[in-house]
Amino acid sequence: MTPTHLIEISDYTGEGYRPLIDYGQWRVAILRYIDELLPENLGKMQRHDETDEVFVLLNGRCLLFLGEGNESVEAIHAQDMQPLKLYNVKRGAWHTHTLDEAATVLIVENRDTTAANSPEIELNADQRQHILALTHTLWQD
Numbered sequence: 001m002t003p004t005h006l007i008e009i010s011d012y013t014g015e016g017y018r019p020l021i022d023y024g025q026w027r028v029a030i031l032r033y034i035d036e037l038l039p040e041n042l043g044k045m046q047r048h049d050e051t052d053e054v055f056v057l058l059n060g061r062c063l064l065f066l067g068e069g070n071e072s073v074e075a076i077h078a079q080d081m082q083p084l085k086l087y088n089v090k091r092g093a094w095h096t097h098t099l100d101e102a103a104t105v106l107i108v109e110n111r112d113t114t115a116a117n118s119p120e121i122e123l124n125a126d127q128r129q130h131i132l133a134l135t136h137t138l139w140q141d
Contacts, residue, residue: 022111031105033060037098039135043128045073045094046120051110053089057081060103063138065131067094067121076127078134081105094121098135 010020016034019027035041045067055064062081066089067073073094081087089095099105123131 017107025111027109027111027113029107029109031055031097031099031103031107033099033101033103037096039063039098039132042096042098042123042131044120044122045096046118047092047094048089048109048113048118049092050117051113052091053095053113054108055081055087055089055097056085056106056108057083058104058106059083061100061139062097062103062105063099063135064089064097065095065134069094073121073123073127076130076134078131078138080138098131100139 008021012018012020012030012032015032016036017029017031019029021028042065045065055062064079064081064087066077066079068075068077070092079087097105
């Protein structure tokens with residue numbers, strides 16, 4: 001057995017978001033399926049005002065929704081994530097995502113990413129409908 005002073009091993013098999021390792025200025029977390037991230041349940045987007053955020057799809061399917069605009073979301077785009085590619089969401093970009101039940105997403109962000117520097121914005125009915133339409137178009141199966 002490897003001595004614990006040489007390695008820290010973490011895993012997460014529950015639902016939703018869970019930070020696993022914080023070190024220095026960075027945090028590594030896992031995001032897994034949770035009902036609130038179904039496309040019909042998405043009612044807001046968030047952005048991080050002080051840092052980029054990296055997503056890596058490890059398993060399953062994930063759509064990353066990106067919103068253009070500063071004080072409001074003026075347009076929403078969808079990125080169908082491919083396994084093992086790194087997706088760096090730039091600082092200040094509105095975003096949210098939907099996952100299928102098999103999805104596991106690795107997230108790398110600054111350790112001090114909190115609600116205080118990550119504002120959220122409510123989506124209107126048209127924006128919510130657009131997210132549903134994008135999901136249907138990209139995930140037709």
